[in-house]
Amino acid sequence: MPLLEIQNLTVEFPVRHGFFRAVDGVSLSLDPGEIVSIVGESGSGKSVAMLAVMGLLPKTARVTADVLAFDGRDLRTMTSRARRGIIGRDMAMIFQEPMTSLNPCFTVGFQIDEALRTHTDLGRAQRRARAVELLEQVGITDPARRLSAFPHQMSGGMSQRAMIAMAIACNPKLLIxxxxxxxxxxxIQAQILDLLARLQRERGMALVLITHDMGVVAETAQRVIVQYAGQQVEMASTRDLFGEPRHPYTAALLAALPERATSRVLPSIPGVVPGQYDRPAGCLFSPRCAFAVEACRAAPPGRAGPAMNNALCIRPLVDGKPSDLEVAA
Structure with a gap:
């Protein structure tokens, strides 16, 4: 049984004239101990999708899914109290900005102790010993003294390590x-990634790694999900995705890697991810795709056209260029 099962997850936020769909039909099946990476540019809905799983979106957000289950429990029907018992204990998350995610009014030790006090039956002395152990595990020197430090007294790397210590305090089954x-x-980036990989191996956690760095993906993940403008455009093993990308957006991301550049000018993807008011009528990537045809601009994949009877537009690459339009099986 998968540890995390998501099918057709959709997240919408209210705007002046209705709702804006930030996540559109994302699916994911994650096994215990597996590492999956979600990649895409800023604005692709990567963080929003996982915040929806964690239940950390504002109440104004509208979240729907055919399946949204963690460890065999349906997150859609779970009460808020039951969900709070899971979040921070069995399912934990490390956020983007450690300097803004940590509460500046409380010491690092207090914030780690808060998680232990909420989810464990440890006494005060046991919680302090556990906090020292956690800081030591994530590579912070003189951990006992660092418990009394405030976030502004720590560097960015140390703050991120403290956040990781908080996230793993209760031995979660899933770390995002x-x-x-x-x-x-x-x-420091390399040290943090090495630390996460080591902790995942030692503890057997499942790990969802959200990033836009394809180099990080190549070194860490077993499977990769590519998102664009809230939609999931490709899913493959890391080896297959880097060896034979099947979607033009994936191919463009890989072509932009400096180590793959074949000229002095680094390739880039023109334009930006469409937002609320500039979403094209057809394929969302068509305005930026060098291989888009009229059918791509006319209607989204899966909604019109004789060849577009599936959710994903797939173009197998031939000599680095997409071949004739095909449809995902």
């Missing part, structure tokens, strides 16, 4: 890392 290396320098 939302761009955990944002705003960190390159050497």
């Amino acid at each position: 890392a939302d761009e955990p290396t944002t705003a960190l320098d390159v050497t």
Whole structure:
């Protein structure tokens, strides 16, 4: 049985003239101990989809799904109290900005202790010993002294390590890392990623890694989900995705990697991810796709056209270019 099962997840936010769909039909099946990465540009709905799973979206958000289950329990019908018993204990999340995610009014030790006090039966001395152990596990020197430090007294890398310590405090079955290396320098990024990979191996956690860094994906993930403008456009094993990308957007992301550049000018994807008011009538990627045809601009895949009878437009690459339009099986 999958640890996390998502089918056709949709998230909408109210706007002046209705609702804006930030996540549109995302599906994911995650097994215990598996590492899955979700990639895409900013605005692709990666974080929103996982915040919906965690139940951390504002009450104004409208979340629907055919299936939304964690460890065999239906998250759609679960009471708020029951869900709070899972979040932070069995399911935890590391957020993008450690300096803004940690509460500046409380010490690191207090914030770790809060998670332990909420989800465990440990006494005060046991919780302090556990907090010291956690800080030591994530590589913070002199952990006992750091418990009394406030977030502003710690560097970005140390703050991120403290957030990881809070997330793993109750030995979660699932850890969601939302761009955990944002705003960190390159050497610290590598240390944080190594730390997450080590903790995942030692604890057997399932890990969902949200990122836009394809290099991180290649080194860490077993499977990859590619999202664009809220839609899931491709899912494949890491080896298959890097070896034979099947969607033009995936191919464009990979072509933009510096190590794959064949000229002095680094390839890029023109334009930006469509927002609320500039979404095209056809395929959402068609305005930026070098291989779009008139059928792509006329109607979304799966809604019109003789060849578009499936949800995903797939173009197998031939010599680095998409071949004739095909449809995902």
